[in-house]
Amino acid sequence: MRSTRPPAVAKWLLQQFGCSPSNAAIIGDMDERYRQGRSRGWYWMEALTAIVGAFLKEVSTHKVAAVCALLVGWTVKVAWLYISMVTYILAFRSWLLVLLIVSVVVCALSA
Amino acid sequence: MSAFTRGFINPLPPTKYLSLLYLFTILDQMTKRDQLGNFELMVILVLIRLSDNAYGVPICEELEKRTGRDVAIGSVYAALERLEDKGFVTSELGEATPERGGRAKKYFHVTARGLKEVRETQRSLVNLWQGLPGLQGGKA
Numbered sequence: 001m002r003s004t005r006p007p008a009v010a011k012w013l014l015q016q017f018g019c020s021p022s023n024a025a026i027i028g029d030m031d032e033r034y035r036q037g038r039s040r041g042w043y044w045m046e047a048l049t050a051i052v053g054a055f056l057k058e059v060s061t062h063k064v065a066a067v068c069a070l071l072v073g074w075t076v077k078v079a080w081l082y083i084s085m086v087t088y089i090l091a092f093r094s095w096l097l098v099l100l101i102v103s104v105v106v107c108a109l110s111a
Numbered sequence: 112m113s114a115f116t117r118g119f120i121n122p123l124p125p126t127k128y129l130s131l132l133y134l135f136t137i138l139d140q141m142t143k144r145d146q147l148g149n150f151e152l153m154v155i156l157v158l159i160r161l162s163d164n165a166y167g168v169p170i171c172e173e174l175e176k177r178t179g180r181d182v183a184i185g186s187v188y189a190a191l192e193r194l195e196d197k198g199f200v201t202s203e204l205g206e207a208t209p210e211r212g213g214r215a216k217k218y219f220h221v222t223a224r225g226l227k228e229v230r231e232t233q234r235s236l237v238n239l240w241q242g243l244p245g246l247q248g249g250k251a
Contacts, residue, residue, distance in 0.1 A: 022188045028207075028214030029167030029184050035210045050185030057189060067132045 006034045010047040018047075020054040147199075147232050153178065154190045155199060155229055158221050166205065166216040191219055199225030 014027055030050075034043050059066045088098050147155065157173045158165045167184055170191075174182045194200040205216035221229075240246065 020185070020188060020192070022192065022202075022217055024214050025167060025204075025217035026184055026188055028211035028216065029171070031212045031214070032168050032208075032210050033171070033184070046184055049183040050188075053183075053185045053189050057192070063132055067129075070131065 004035055006031055006043050007040050010044045014047045017051045018054055019058050026050050151190050151194055158219055165219045199228055
């Protein structure tokens with residue numbers, strides 16, 4: 001027999017990541033339809049659609065903030081890469097070891 | 112070397128991020144049009160049909176019944192929010208029930224401006240429909 005309680009993880013994800021102003025009403029409607037006989041798979045699909053749709057709308061509403069976030073992420077990524085390299089060089093003072101560590105990181109990322 | 116590793120070592124140049132900003136601007140302008148989109152028109156017609164009982168669940172059920180296709184609740188709310196931004200629809204919170212987990216219903220109503228826009232869209236569509244021999248007698 002099917003549980004009358006909707007999937008807890010899907011509901012939690014929607015509560016945490018759903019950024020629509022009508023998020024509470026969306027969850028209420030999903031719960032109501034689930035109790036009318038919809039499947040767990042349906043609930044998951046609805047939750048994911050609501051999260052992705054609201055995210056895209058939010059990004060298009062706050063374009064400048066979204067581009068700034070990407071720029072900050074890009075800067076942090078580059079800075080982290082170069083700081084790590086310099087730290088390894090200063091710590092070990094061995095180019096051979098640095099080369100080995102970089103090779104291992106590159107291989108791990110390509111796998 | 113995988114695409115992920117290449118992206119990690121050679122990140123996108125800042126000019127690519129400006130291209131993204133341009134893309135978002137186009138998307139924003141598309142959604143800010145004052146005309147009714149196809150799905151928005153369907154939603155607003157369902158709101159008129161449901162009158163005082165227009166909240167998420169009946170709207171989805173009516174849309175599925177009339178179109179014969181499944182609709183996602185998130186998509187319906189996205190269309191309703193766009194309609195609200197354009198001033199075609201207003202909303203108010205209603206009562207909470209146990210089967211909704213204690214969450215309030217959100218009722219939607221069509222405004223006078225929304226009704227005017229629907230009539231104009233209907234007039235345009237009827238004018239476009241007339242005199243098309245390939246579409247007479249209900250054949251597509």
